Amino acid sequence: MKRRQLLSAAGASAVAAGTGALAAPHPAAAATYSGYAMGYFTESPTMAAADYNLHLAVSADGLNWTPLNQNNPVARPTLGSTGLRDPFILRKQNGGFVVLATDLKGTDWAYQSQYLHVWDSADLRSFTGYRLLKVHSLATHAWAPEAFWDASRGRYGVVYSAVTGGRNVLMVNWTGDFRTASAPQIFFDAGYDAIDGSFVTVNGVNYMYYKNNTNSTLLGTRSGSFDPGSFSVYTGAIGPGRGVEAPNIVKHNTADTWYMWGDTWSPNGRFFCWQSTDVGGGSWSLLGDRAYTQPLNSKHPGLTPITGAELSALTGAWGTPAWNRLKSYNFPDRYVRHADNVARIDVYPFDPYQDQQWRLEPGLADPAGVSFRSVNFPNMYLRHADYALVLATNDGTTQFRADATFYRTAGFADSSWTSFRSYNVADRYIRHSGYVLRIDPITSGSTATDRQDATFKVTY
Known part of the structure; x- marks a missing residue:
């Protein structure tokens, strides 16, 4: 030196x-x-x-x-x-x-x-x-x-x-x-x-x-x-x-x-x-x-x-990140991630940390909506299958595009947060249950727990 x-x-x-x-x-x-x-x-x-x-x-x-x-x-x-x-x-x-x-x-x-x-x-x-x-x-x-x-x-x-x-x-x-x-x-x-x-x-x-x-x-x-x-x-x-x-x-x-x-x-x-x-x-x-x-x-x-x-x-x-993270409203120490191709919420921090990074892109079925593209598996998106949310490869079909598209709405538990409505099952929203993500019917009359389970913060 x-x-x-x-x-x-x-x-x-x-x-x-x-x-x-x-x-x-x-x-x-x-x-x-x-x-x-x-x-x-x-x-x-x-x-x-x-x-x-x-x-x-x-x-x-x-x-x-x-x-x-x-x-x-x-x-x-x-x-x-x-x-x-x-x-x-x-x-x-x-x-x-x-x-x-x-x-x-x-x-x-x-x-x-x-x-x-x-x-x-x-x-x-x-x-x-x-x-x-x-x-x-x-x-x-x-x-x-x-x-x-x-x-x-x-x-x-x-x-x-x-x-x-x-x-x-x-x-x-x-x-x-x-x-x-x-x-x-x-x-x-x-x-x-x-x-x-x-x-x-x-x-x-x-x-x-x-x-x-x-x-x-x-x-x-x-x-x-x-x-x-x-x-x-x-x-x-x-x-x-x-x-x-x-x-x-x-x-x-x-x-x-x-x-x-x-x-x-x-x-x-x-x-x-x-x-x-x-x-x-x-x-x-x-x-x-x-x-x-x-x-x-x-x-x-x-x-x-x-x-x-x-x-x-x-x-x-x-510049700001090209990716986002999704924080759970009622378990705010947990973030949406994929693990073995299953969407879930887990306690931060964890590895691979990239599992919680998502590119929120214009909806595959409707650009007014949003699709969740994985950062570490960029050919894969979150979609619902039998109402469960999974990480799957985009096969280009109309069905996949529809299953992988969601609309942002005001959060059920807090309007400054976000809820996500399914594109093709319009009465169902992304929520967690037992820490695993799925789409379920949620309304303003749903239980407080259901509304909180369906509320997330889009963050970094």
Whole structure:
């Protein structure tokens, strides 16, 4: 590795003292945010989706996410391990962005990198100045970086976890440009293994949430400054009833509501989302799966608010997926998939993950309708046969085209969701029964369960 490709913490004393030839950051331009961007990497239960590069998704409401670039990477690290985990996106004081990430490809937890991956970006449509930033010289890692602007220092704080004293603590380096950094300091020592610090400032109070790595719960701390050692715990343990990590907090753009996202550590995991109207009170309500949809196979989210113009530009530049997923209304942790050519709903995540991806094409029998074409078996469509929904090869017959065509209608259980009426058996709709899909008669007078079974969300 060429020496000039690495950016060292050497000479950090000048930076820490506020000396040196660093341009003072310009205040971020006032903006009205109306969307969000998320950085992540991908894994799935069998690691079929493992991709340790930077992925992006966008959302208008902060809850339902659209992967960009067909859920493919938008930037790839080429130094260090040549892979990343835990990407974090920070809007800098000049209005642009910086992306930080752990230098680790895969799950080799013994890999010890003293560096972070760094990109600059004016708009999250292009990524420039890729480099490694050295943050310490210890025989340990630098995991899950996040950063914040500390106006009192006129510098950014870069916080990450590293082992000292036999346990993970949160370390901090100060920087003005994410190219050189001060010597590391212990920022927060919980007295036990702690990782994944995440920051938000509300009414002049700084809050940091982190993972208690001994029991996989989240805890909140707060301080009136960003001084190392000044944060104290003010919440009880927060968890969804299973292990969670990677807290990340964003504010609703138009309401006094905050969302905190968390991730389960294993490839079999998924995101959780909590809601609060009072971060200072430390009380969070866990949202149900019906309220949100994470990007397919996404891991360890890093969120940032964006403007409406930025949201439109990102969607225009990277495109939206050519496929969709279908979420069950009354079992919202389950998605429509095919398995052994049978259509069913199964708990996310699963492999092959492509089994849940569908191209919703103009109906084979009527272009005003819709037909469900499999992504991983592109010659096959969902059709009904003896009222059961199966995956079958298009034989080109009139009967097949009719059986494989459905009309979208307002969802029986929720009009903002969707129900699907059969083209050629007009009183029957797609529903699940015993987790298997079929078409059955459904009306407004049907039972609540029947109406819910026949309601789905078209998502990504």
